[in-house]
Amino acid sequence: MDAIDRKILAQLVNDSALTSEQLGARVGLSPSAAHRRVKALEEDGLILGYRARLSSAAQGNPSTVFVSVTLVDQRQATMMAFEAALARTTQVREAHLMSGESDYLIKVLVRADDSYERVHREILSALPGVHRLVTQFTIRTLAAGD
Amino acid sequence: MDAIDRKILAQLVNDSALTSEQLGARVGLSPSAAHRRVKALEEDGLILGYRARLSSAAQGNPSTVFVSVTLVDQRQATMMAFEAALARTTQVREAHLMSGESDYLIKVLVRADDSYERVHREILSALPGVHRLVTQFTIRTLAAGD
DNA sequence: TTTCCTTGGGAACGCCAATGCGCATCGCTC
DNA sequence: GAGCGATGCGCATTGGCGTTCCCAAGGAAA
Incomplete structure:
Protein backbone atom coordinates (compact mmCIF):
# COMPACT_ATOMS: atom_id res chain seq x y z
CA MET A 1 0.00 0.00 0.00
CA ASP A 2 1.85 3.03 -1.26
CA ALA A 3 0.76 6.28 -2.87
CA ILE A 4 0.17 4.63 -6.23
CA ASP A 5 -2.05 1.97 -4.71
CA ARG A 6 -4.12 4.67 -3.06
CA LYS A 7 -4.48 6.48 -6.37
CA ILE A 8 -5.57 3.26 -8.02
CA LEU A 9 -8.19 2.62 -5.36
CA ALA A 10 -9.47 6.17 -5.68
CA GLN A 11 -9.81 5.74 -9.44
CA LEU A 12 -11.55 2.39 -9.24
CA VAL A 13 -14.02 3.59 -6.64
CA ASN A 14 -15.09 6.25 -9.10
CA ASP A 15 -15.07 4.01 -12.14
CA SER A 16 -14.06 0.38 -12.20
CA ALA A 17 -14.72 0.05 -15.93
CA LEU A 18 -11.42 1.72 -16.73
CA THR A 19 -9.07 -0.28 -18.92
CA SER A 20 -5.61 -1.03 -17.57
CA GLU A 21 -4.28 1.39 -20.13
CA GLN A 22 -6.48 4.23 -18.91
CA LEU A 23 -5.81 3.39 -15.30
CA GLY A 24 -2.08 3.27 -15.87
CA ALA A 25 -2.12 6.64 -17.59
CA ARG A 26 -3.92 8.21 -14.64
CA VAL A 27 -1.59 6.88 -11.98
CA GLY A 28 1.64 7.06 -13.98
CA LEU A 29 2.18 3.39 -14.73
CA SER A 30 2.26 1.11 -17.75
CA PRO A 31 -0.85 -0.97 -18.44
CA SER A 32 0.80 -4.17 -17.29
CA ALA A 33 2.08 -2.66 -14.06
CA ALA A 34 -1.29 -1.10 -13.31
CA HIS A 35 -3.01 -4.39 -13.96
CA ARG A 36 -0.61 -6.23 -11.67
CA ARG A 37 -1.31 -3.74 -8.90
CA VAL A 38 -5.04 -4.17 -9.25
CA LYS A 39 -4.77 -7.95 -9.12
CA ALA A 40 -2.64 -7.67 -6.00
CA LEU A 41 -5.18 -5.37 -4.37
CA GLU A 42 -7.91 -7.88 -5.14
CA GLU A 43 -5.92 -10.80 -3.75
CA ASP A 44 -5.01 -8.88 -0.64
CA GLY A 45 -8.71 -8.33 -0.05
CA LEU A 46 -8.52 -4.55 -0.28
CA ILE A 47 -10.84 -4.62 -3.27
CA LEU A 48 -13.84 -6.73 -2.31
CA GLY A 49 -15.55 -6.70 -5.67
CA TYR A 50 -17.23 -4.61 -8.30
CA ARG A 51 -20.80 -3.51 -8.58
CA ALA A 52 -23.00 -1.58 -10.93
CA ARG A 53 -24.41 1.73 -9.83
CA LEU A 54 -28.08 2.03 -10.72
CA SER A 55 -30.06 5.11 -11.55
CA SER A 56 -32.84 6.21 -9.27
CA MET B 1 -37.51 -3.06 -18.72
CA ASP B 2 -38.88 -6.55 -18.35
CA ALA B 3 -38.25 -9.36 -15.88
CA ILE B 4 -34.94 -10.29 -17.51
CA ASP B 5 -33.66 -6.75 -17.31
CA ARG B 6 -34.47 -6.68 -13.63
CA LYS B 7 -32.61 -9.93 -13.11
CA ILE B 8 -29.62 -8.51 -14.97
CA LEU B 9 -29.61 -5.39 -12.81
CA ALA B 10 -29.85 -7.49 -9.67
CA GLN B 11 -26.87 -9.56 -10.79
CA LEU B 12 -24.72 -6.59 -11.75
CA VAL B 13 -25.43 -4.78 -8.51
CA ASN B 14 -24.00 -7.79 -6.70
CA ASP B 15 -21.10 -8.33 -9.08
CA SER B 16 -20.40 -6.33 -12.19
CA ALA B 17 -17.28 -8.32 -13.02
CA LEU B 18 -19.36 -11.13 -14.45
CA THR B 19 -18.63 -12.04 -18.04
CA SER B 20 -21.46 -11.93 -20.53
CA GLU B 21 -21.38 -15.70 -20.58
CA GLN B 22 -21.82 -15.98 -16.80
CA LEU B 23 -24.46 -13.29 -16.79
CA GLY B 24 -26.37 -14.94 -19.61
CA ALA B 25 -26.32 -18.27 -17.83
CA ARG B 26 -27.78 -16.72 -14.69
CA VAL B 27 -30.63 -14.94 -16.42
CA GLY B 28 -31.31 -17.55 -19.07
CA LEU B 29 -29.86 -15.83 -22.11
CA SER B 30 -27.03 -16.33 -24.57
CA PRO B 31 -23.85 -14.28 -23.98
CA SER B 32 -24.55 -11.98 -26.88
CA ALA B 33 -28.13 -11.31 -25.85
CA ALA B 34 -27.06 -10.63 -22.28
CA HIS B 35 -24.36 -8.29 -23.50
CA ARG B 36 -26.80 -6.40 -25.70
CA ARG B 37 -29.17 -5.99 -22.78
CA VAL B 38 -26.44 -4.59 -20.58
CA LYS B 39 -25.36 -2.10 -23.23
CA ALA B 40 -28.96 -1.00 -23.67
CA LEU B 41 -29.33 -0.53 -19.92
CA GLU B 42 -26.20 1.59 -19.90
CA GLU B 43 -27.35 3.72 -22.81
CA ASP B 44 -30.79 4.17 -21.30
CA GLY B 45 -29.10 5.52 -18.19
CA LEU B 46 -30.38 2.80 -15.90
CA ILE B 47 -26.83 1.71 -15.19
CA LEU B 48 -24.89 4.81 -14.22
CA GLY B 49 -21.49 3.20 -13.97
CA TYR B 50 -19.36 0.68 -12.17
CA ARG B 51 -17.32 1.04 -9.05
CA ALA B 52 -15.01 -1.00 -6.91
CA ARG B 53 -16.08 -1.98 -3.43
CA LEU B 54 -13.29 -1.46 -0.93
CA SER B 55 -12.59 -3.34 2.24
CA SER B 56 -12.87 -1.60 5.54
C1' DT C 1 31.02 -6.21 -5.20
C1' DT C 2 27.79 -9.77 -5.65
C1' DT C 3 23.36 -11.60 -5.09
C1' DC C 4 18.62 -11.52 -4.29
C1' DC C 5 14.20 -9.39 -4.34
C1' DT C 6 11.01 -6.17 -5.85
C1' DT C 7 8.78 -3.68 -9.41
C1' DG C 8 8.91 -1.75 -13.66
C1' DG C 9 8.07 -1.99 -19.11
C1' DG C 10 7.40 -4.61 -23.42
C1' DA C 11 5.39 -8.29 -26.07
C1' DA C 12 2.84 -12.52 -27.08
C1' DC C 13 -1.18 -15.12 -26.22
C1' DG C 14 -5.93 -16.14 -25.34
C1' DC C 15 -10.32 -14.77 -24.03
C1' DC C 16 -14.12 -11.97 -24.07
C1' DA C 17 -16.51 -7.87 -25.57
C1' DA C 18 -18.63 -6.15 -29.57
C1' DT C 19 -21.16 -6.52 -33.88
C1' DG C 20 -23.28 -8.31 -38.16
C1' DC C 21 -26.34 -11.82 -39.85
C1' DG C 22 -30.21 -14.89 -40.21
C1' DC C 23 -34.30 -16.48 -38.03
C1' DA C 24 -38.20 -16.90 -34.89
C1' DT C 25 -41.91 -14.64 -32.58
C1' DC C 26 -45.24 -11.19 -31.68
C1' DG C 27 -48.41 -7.65 -32.84
C1' DC C 28 -50.54 -4.60 -36.07
C1' DT C 29 -52.99 -3.74 -40.33
C1' DC C 30 -55.67 -4.77 -44.21
C1' DG D 1 -56.73 -15.13 -41.67
C1' DA D 2 -52.75 -13.55 -44.32
C1' DG D 3 -49.05 -10.43 -44.81
C1' DC D 4 -45.61 -7.36 -42.84
C1' DG D 5 -42.86 -4.69 -39.81
C1' DA D 6 -40.59 -4.66 -35.43
C1' DT D 7 -38.39 -6.75 -31.77
C1' DG D 8 -35.15 -9.76 -29.82
C1' DC D 9 -33.03 -14.16 -29.89
C1' DG D 10 -28.75 -17.34 -30.99
C1' DC D 11 -24.68 -18.07 -33.85
C1' DA D 12 -20.39 -16.76 -35.84
C1' DT D 13 -16.65 -13.58 -36.46
C1' DT D 14 -13.39 -10.04 -35.41
C1' DG D 15 -10.71 -7.07 -32.89
C1' DG D 16 -9.38 -5.20 -28.57
C1' DC D 17 -7.95 -5.84 -24.08
C1' DG D 18 -7.01 -8.61 -20.12
C1' DT D 19 -3.54 -11.79 -18.72
C1' DT D 20 0.82 -13.58 -18.36
C1' DC D 21 5.29 -14.29 -19.74
C1' DC D 22 10.21 -12.54 -19.86
C1' DC D 23 13.80 -9.40 -19.04
C1' DA D 24 15.84 -5.10 -17.19
C1' DA D 25 16.62 -1.72 -13.53
C1' DG D 26 17.00 -0.33 -8.84
C1' DG D 27 17.71 -1.11 -3.90
C1' DA D 28 18.91 -3.86 0.15
C1' DA D 29 21.39 -7.33 2.42
C1' DA D 30 25.44 -10.27 2.82
Missing part, protein backbone atom coordinates in the same frame (compact mmCIF):
# COMPACT_ATOMS: atom_id res chain seq x y z
CA ALA A 57 -35.33 5.10 -11.92
CA ALA A 58 -33.83 1.62 -12.01
CA GLN A 59 -34.47 1.36 -8.28
CA GLY A 60 -38.06 2.47 -8.63
CA ASN A 61 -37.43 6.16 -7.79
CA PRO A 62 -37.32 5.37 -4.12
CA SER A 63 -37.55 7.81 -1.26
CA THR A 64 -35.28 7.39 1.71
CA VAL A 65 -36.53 7.02 5.24
CA PHE A 66 -34.50 6.73 8.40
CA VAL A 67 -35.99 4.75 11.23
CA SER A 68 -34.74 4.65 14.79
CA VAL A 69 -35.54 1.28 16.25
CA THR A 70 -35.84 0.42 19.92
CA LEU A 71 -36.02 -3.24 20.82
CA VAL A 72 -38.01 -4.75 23.66
CA ASP A 73 -34.73 -5.60 25.36
CA GLN A 74 -31.06 -5.92 24.56
CA ARG A 75 -30.59 -9.60 25.15
CA GLN A 76 -28.29 -11.16 22.63
CA ALA A 77 -30.96 -13.49 21.29
CA THR A 78 -33.30 -10.57 20.70
CA MET A 79 -30.69 -8.61 18.82
CA MET A 80 -29.56 -11.57 16.74
CA ALA A 81 -33.11 -12.41 15.71
CA PHE A 82 -33.75 -8.79 14.79
CA GLU A 83 -30.56 -8.53 12.76
CA ALA A 84 -31.19 -11.81 10.97
CA ALA A 85 -34.66 -10.66 9.97
CA LEU A 86 -33.24 -7.32 8.81
CA ALA A 87 -30.85 -9.09 6.47
CA ARG A 88 -33.77 -10.79 4.77
CA THR A 89 -35.53 -7.54 3.93
CA THR A 90 -34.84 -5.86 0.64
CA GLN A 91 -35.94 -2.37 1.64
CA VAL A 92 -33.44 -1.91 4.46
CA ARG A 93 -30.22 -0.73 2.85
CA GLU A 94 -28.22 0.18 5.92
CA ALA A 95 -28.40 -0.78 9.54
CA HIS A 96 -26.30 0.51 12.40
CA LEU A 97 -26.24 -0.44 16.04
CA MET A 98 -26.26 2.91 17.77
CA SER A 99 -25.26 4.47 21.02
CA GLY A 100 -27.76 6.74 22.71
CA GLU A 101 -31.54 6.68 22.85
CA SER A 102 -32.54 4.06 20.34
CA ASP A 103 -30.86 0.76 19.54
CA TYR A 104 -30.63 0.77 15.76
CA LEU A 105 -30.70 3.34 13.02
CA ILE A 106 -31.77 1.85 9.71
CA LYS A 107 -32.06 3.38 6.28
CA VAL A 108 -35.09 2.22 4.33
CA LEU A 109 -35.72 2.71 0.63
CA VAL A 110 -39.38 2.89 -0.29
CA ARG A 111 -40.15 2.51 -3.97
CA ALA A 112 -42.32 5.20 -5.51
CA ASP A 113 -44.92 2.59 -6.40
CA ASP A 114 -44.99 1.44 -2.81
CA SER A 115 -46.09 3.29 0.32
CA TYR A 116 -44.25 3.83 3.57
CA GLU A 117 -47.44 3.04 5.40
CA ARG A 118 -47.35 -0.47 3.98
CA VAL A 119 -43.63 -0.92 4.60
CA HIS A 120 -44.03 0.31 8.15
CA ARG A 121 -46.98 -1.95 8.85
CA GLU A 122 -46.00 -5.12 7.02
CA ILE A 123 -42.22 -5.07 7.13
CA LEU A 124 -40.79 -2.92 9.89
CA SER A 125 -43.44 -3.58 12.53
CA ALA A 126 -43.20 -7.26 11.75
CA LEU A 127 -39.51 -7.44 12.63
CA PRO A 128 -38.96 -9.57 15.76
CA GLY A 129 -38.21 -7.78 19.00
CA VAL A 130 -39.28 -4.33 17.87
CA HIS A 131 -40.59 -2.14 20.64
CA ARG A 132 -40.67 1.31 19.09
CA LEU A 133 -40.10 2.84 15.66
CA VAL A 134 -39.36 6.51 15.15
CA THR A 135 -39.40 7.61 11.53
CA GLN A 136 -37.51 10.48 9.96
CA PHE A 137 -38.46 11.31 6.39
CA THR A 138 -36.02 12.72 3.88
CA ILE A 139 -37.06 15.54 1.60
CA ARG A 140 -34.11 15.24 -0.74
CA THR A 141 -30.94 13.17 -0.88
CA LEU A 142 -27.74 14.91 -1.89
CA ALA A 143 -25.16 12.15 -1.84
CA ALA A 144 -26.43 8.63 -1.67
CA GLY A 145 -23.06 7.12 -0.90
CA ASP A 146 -23.90 4.07 -2.95
CA ALA B 57 -9.09 -1.72 5.82
CA ALA B 58 -8.68 0.01 2.47
CA GLN B 59 -10.82 2.85 3.79
CA GLY B 60 -8.79 3.15 6.95
CA ASN B 61 -11.09 1.05 9.16
CA PRO B 62 -13.46 3.94 9.61
CA SER B 63 -16.20 4.29 12.16
CA THR B 64 -19.53 5.69 11.14
CA VAL B 65 -21.09 8.73 12.76
CA PHE B 66 -24.46 10.28 12.03
CA VAL B 67 -24.79 14.00 12.54
CA SER B 68 -28.03 15.96 12.58
CA VAL B 69 -27.33 19.43 11.31
CA THR B 70 -29.40 22.52 11.96
CA LEU B 71 -28.58 25.58 9.92
CA VAL B 72 -28.79 29.19 11.09
CA ASP B 73 -31.69 29.69 8.70
CA GLN B 74 -33.29 28.02 5.71
CA ARG B 75 -32.67 30.69 3.10
CA GLN B 76 -31.78 29.20 -0.24
CA ALA B 77 -28.34 30.82 -0.29
CA THR B 78 -27.54 29.36 3.13
CA MET B 79 -28.55 25.88 2.08
CA MET B 80 -26.74 26.03 -1.23
CA ALA B 81 -23.52 27.19 0.40
CA PHE B 82 -23.79 24.43 2.99
CA GLU B 83 -24.44 21.77 0.38
CA ALA B 84 -21.61 22.97 -1.84
CA ALA B 85 -19.19 22.81 1.07
CA LEU B 86 -20.46 19.34 1.96
CA ALA B 87 -19.69 18.09 -1.52
CA ARG B 88 -16.07 19.13 -1.08
CA THR B 89 -15.56 17.08 2.06
CA THR B 90 -14.29 13.55 1.78
CA GLN B 91 -15.56 12.32 5.14
CA VAL B 92 -19.24 12.97 4.48
CA ARG B 93 -20.54 9.96 2.58
CA GLU B 94 -24.25 10.67 2.63
CA ALA B 95 -26.32 13.78 3.12
CA HIS B 96 -30.09 14.05 3.30
CA LEU B 97 -32.32 17.06 3.64
CA MET B 98 -34.73 16.03 6.36
CA SER B 99 -38.17 16.79 7.60
CA GLY B 100 -38.61 17.29 11.32
CA GLU B 101 -36.36 18.79 13.93
CA SER B 102 -33.02 19.22 12.19
CA ASP B 103 -32.33 20.25 8.61
CA TYR B 104 -29.83 17.65 7.42
CA LEU B 105 -28.81 14.19 8.41
CA ILE B 106 -25.31 13.36 7.26
CA LYS B 107 -23.27 10.20 7.53
CA VAL B 108 -19.63 10.76 8.32
CA LEU B 109 -16.82 8.22 8.06
CA VAL B 110 -13.97 8.82 10.47
CA ARG B 111 -10.78 6.95 9.73
CA ALA B 112 -9.34 4.93 12.59
CA ASP B 113 -6.16 7.01 12.43
CA ASP B 114 -8.23 10.17 12.73
CA SER B 115 -10.40 11.40 15.59
CA TYR B 116 -14.00 12.52 15.56
CA GLU B 117 -13.02 15.41 17.78
CA ARG B 118 -10.83 16.76 15.00
CA VAL B 119 -13.38 16.11 12.27
CA HIS B 120 -16.07 17.78 14.34
CA ARG B 121 -13.93 20.81 15.10
CA GLU B 122 -12.11 21.33 11.81
CA ILE B 123 -14.55 19.99 9.23
CA LEU B 124 -18.13 19.90 10.43
CA SER B 125 -18.10 23.03 12.56
CA ALA B 126 -16.36 24.84 9.75
CA LEU B 127 -19.19 24.21 7.30
CA PRO B 128 -20.95 27.45 6.37
CA GLY B 129 -24.33 28.18 7.92
CA VAL B 130 -24.11 25.54 10.64
CA HIS B 131 -26.04 26.40 13.77
CA ARG B 132 -26.15 23.14 15.69
CA LEU B 133 -24.65 19.67 15.36
CA VAL B 134 -26.09 16.64 17.13
CA THR B 135 -23.92 13.55 16.90
CA GLN B 136 -25.02 9.93 17.04
CA PHE B 137 -22.26 7.36 17.25
CA THR B 138 -22.52 3.91 15.79
CA ILE B 139 -21.32 0.92 17.76
CA ARG B 140 -21.41 -1.49 14.86
CA THR B 141 -22.53 -1.36 11.24
CA LEU B 142 -24.45 -4.33 9.87
CA ALA B 143 -25.07 -3.43 6.27
CA ALA B 144 -23.14 -0.53 4.86
CA GLY B 145 -25.22 -0.23 1.71
CA ASP B 146 -22.18 0.74 -0.28
